[in-house]
Amino acid sequence: MNKYEDILIKPEMTIIQTMKLIDETSMQFATVVNHDRYLLGTVTDGDIRRGILKGLPLDSSICVVMNTTPNYESEGKSINYYKQYMKKKKLKQLPIISSDNRLLYILFSDDLDSVISKPNKVVLMAGGLGTRLRPLTDTLPKPMLNVGNKPILETIIEGFKHYGFTNFIISVNYKKEMIMNYFQDGKHLGVNIEYIEETKRLGTAGALSLINNKLKEPFFVMNGDLLTKVNFEQLLEFHLETESCATMCVREHEYQIPYGVIETNDHELLSIIEKPIHKSYVNAGIYVFSPEVLDYIPTDDFFDMPELYKYLIDSKKNVSAFPLREYWLDIGRIADYEKANWDYTVEFNEGIDA
Structure with missing residues (x-):
């Protein structure tokens, strides 16, 4: 499940750059982290579209449209726990973080059945x-x-x-x-x-x-x-x-x-x-x-x-x-x-x- 590396972006990235990334990866999702991999937020295709409707310039920082309070979970729990959490929250992806808020990896719902x-x-x-x-x-x-x-x-x-x-x-x-x-x-x-x-x-x-x-x-x-x-x-x-x-x-x-x-x-x-x-x-x-x-x-x-x-x-x-x-x-x-x-x-x- 290392495909999450493809959707990690820095806060300096623009809306238009993120749009291209999301389209290229076909995941409709990206995760915003700083240079130390601290989780700052997540952004979906829907977040970007809502920003465009508000008239935000496409060269604006992705930070202006990202979700700063995303769903995430701490490391160390069972795969089944994460699966049930994602099912309850209707999530297609779930960032997993360390005790100091660093992103460790991202779980994708499509992968979990084979993992579990x-x-x-x-x-x-x-x-x-x-x-x-x-x-x-x-x-x-x-x-x-x-x-x-x-x-x-x-x-x-x-x-x-x-x-x-x-x-x-x-x-x-x-x-x-x-x-x-x-x-x-x-x-x-x-x-x-x-x-x-x-x-x-x-x-x-x-x-x-x-x-x-x-x-x-x-x-x-x-x-x-x-x-x-x-x-x-x-x-x-x-x-x-x-x-x-x-x-x-x-x-x-x-x-x-x-x-x-x-x-x-x-x-x-x-x-x-x-x-x-x-x-x-x-x-x-x-x-x-x-x-x-x-x-x-x-x-x-x-x-x-x-x-x-x-x-x-x-x-x-x-x-x-x-x-x-x-x-x-x-x-x-x-x-x-x-x-x-x-x-x-x-x-x-x-x-x-x-």
Whole structure:
């Protein structure tokens, strides 16, 4: 994205010179910097045309028409953040500056889709029966239930796409045709989708043995009935930084004992704690695995995630827990489904995450 060098101009440049530059580069945009590359402003074809309508001479300094308070962002944020910022502001270009206001580079919206796409596969488990959500799941597979105005599974896919993960494998079984007909190959959502089919119940990990192509990059596995705002980019970075073969997302769960808890020493009563609250970490149904983990999953056999993790831990493999601090909801029961629809309008409105 070094084409930005072609549209850097000095404040001494005239309107007519800038017009020629903008026409030559076909970008309809230029950035004004001083000799130390401090960002002074930006100028568009529209800015120049408005200046001409005001009767400004064409040999006037570009400073008289430039925007002195342009949209820009600081360095050090994710590409996805910049992309979402540009989308929200309807920008075709975005100057990125250093902490001392020097221009570092310019992002162009046309380039960002190719920059952000990542090779890691995302495996979504969507084959469950959803018995606890009956009668809603008598006619629909659970991942196809609408939350807001779209299926749960579509919101999950959009969440991964938000962070540049666009290659999906969906494991299907119950009412598989409804899922496959809706999502097809994913092109209409801007992603790539493959399918693996469980012809019998294989558990929460067993379906991974059906993946045909050898994976070369760490990959995600996620239950198809979750709503979350987890930063998948940070999750993958954590997995790589800790050099783990398996990373499990965990969340804190509180439960209250509805009685006074007694502490004793033989017959002596030492204390009474009224209705204490206990906290524990529980499995959140989101995982990152290195490709080697697939070698530990039996072929065409029932195998659950707890069994896989127990085997990896017993084998002294490096296994990590990633604590979630973001929104998370397991849509397992009718009450959860009702809460999901209530939460959706607040938690999943389009926004920007750094």
